[in-house]
Amino acid sequence: MADPIVMPSRLVRARGAWGTGFWAAFIGTGIVLAAVVPALNLWVPPGSAIAVPDYIVPLLGKYLCYAILALSLDLIWGYAGILSLGQAAFFALGGYAMGMYLMRQIGTRGVYQNPILPDFMVFLQYKELPWFWYGFDHFAWAVLMVLLVPGVLAFVFGWLAFRSRVSGVYLSIITQAMTYALLLAFFRNDMGFGGNNGLTDYKDILGWDVHAPSTRLGLYLVSVLGLGIAYLICRYVTKSKLGRVLLALRDAESRVRFLGYSVTNAKLFVFTLSAVLAGFAGALYVPQVGIINPSEFSPGNSIEVAIWVSVGGRGTLVGAVIGAVLVNFGKSWLTGAFPEVWLFVLGMLFILTTLIFPRGIVGLFRQLRRPSPQQPKTLPVEEQA
């Protein structure tokens, strides 16, 4: 066999991970996202070909939230081999926490004008606020819950699963079961989360009208910032030594144990972090789309996230972002133009990324740029225990 290409050692590359090249690309992308869209929205007269009309702004913000959700899945799936098919559950829980805050901001402006109880509670004849709704009139409490609730659920769920060495397809199945169980629970009116209808009809967030174009632009900018922070966190983790431990356990889990690392702890850490990021994405999503209901828990949503990640390129953070934005852009366009073909396209994307380009769009570009003979040809499979 030919001599493997000698690359500079990891120490050199580790510095490269946070070098000026990276920061230039990162900040450049941030400026484009944060400056171009507002400029095209505010200063280009509506009707012009390049104008971004007001209704497009929250749509773009929604894509960015999906991009954060995709990052959260890529962190565990692409780097640690944990295919969670319940990632949308953490997203929805974060969304519900934010929705509860927004509901309590409505106050007397609701249909029933009850200063404490949201409309659906009055309708369902609640006499007083359930205990778990306390504190949600404070934004800080809501933000804390946005991060804490998905984090704690993931920690407990992950502890039970990883300690018992549940992995591979079994883990995927129980995460599907988890999101399905939450879907059924949140459908119930007695749960106290608005049942089938969910939480909607929001009025304002931190005093700003959620329907005002300026608030929507502000939420979009917060989403850009949120995506940037989420990306930096994921990059830090994946470029750290722990990131290398995760890659190692993805490929040869028991070998990592014999080296003395706790596979359970490493997986638990990254799974919990990923759930917190997903919850954060959900919280940014809800004020922009104006509703959260139990359908966000539906198992199909979580599977779609996995498709975004594999289309963009699993195991590359940029790929997750690109995949989420492109697939959702395609979905918005196709469901408008040819609604009946969307599901076929989605299924086709899944087959194509599995069979023809398993490294996704980013992998395809990297292959075109420099064909690398030292790359193992196959994606790692779960190690047989």
Place this chain on the structure above:
Amino acid sequence: MSAASVETPGEVAEDTGAARDVLLYLNGVTVSFDGFKALNDLSLVVEEGELRTIIGPNGAGKTTMMDVVTGKTRPDTGEVFFRGKEDLTRLDEAAIANLGIGRKFQRPTVFENLSVFENLELSLADSRSTWRTLFAKETADRRAKIEETLSRIGLTTQSGSLAGALSHGQKQWLEIGMLLIHDRQLLLLDEPVAGLTDRETEETAALILDLARDRTIIVVEHDMAFVRSLGARVTVLHEGSVLAEGSIDYVQNHPRVIEVYLGR
């Protein structure tokens, strides 16, 4: 068995007669899988600083013995002690590894999607805590240690290439290097020369003898020429227990061993 083991003291290099501490102690270990006894009342003592080879036909329990010592398999009965006080039957794989017991698998298992350098980096004797690993810094110290190991296993020029791109023999050495860099006191090597060329086998034997000067090593092997070249005390396993123990010449002339190896 004990009478047999002192029969040819001159042949076994380490047998200086001085009493040494017992490093690994297995007593009456039994492991059964669905009624099949992979280990059957196995007792084995390995002293500190010893180089021991373990041979035996397929299914004799060699790999199961390693699984028990490294915590992968829990014995049904019996005791396994390390340094006289650590009860290995109560610890998991990671805890046993952190006691200083390293294992090389039968099939070379290196982390194929990491570079050779990174494979060694993960094997360094650093903190294994998830939190500290997240914030670990790469220091010149650690780098020097990795480079020293790279040259010892002859992979300096492959430092930056993916471990998956190495040849079979290079993977075996990388795996040994991963055990070496951690300064483990006890190394378990499962068929380290399986599938190697003659030349690579010779180099591996030299590497193991070099390593054995400052640590205890247990080698499981089929290749009799290789076992002979190590010149160490040999334990023969058969049907999950010890059949014979002593020098290679003693073992090869042992009537029961001949029967087991050639009689079937």
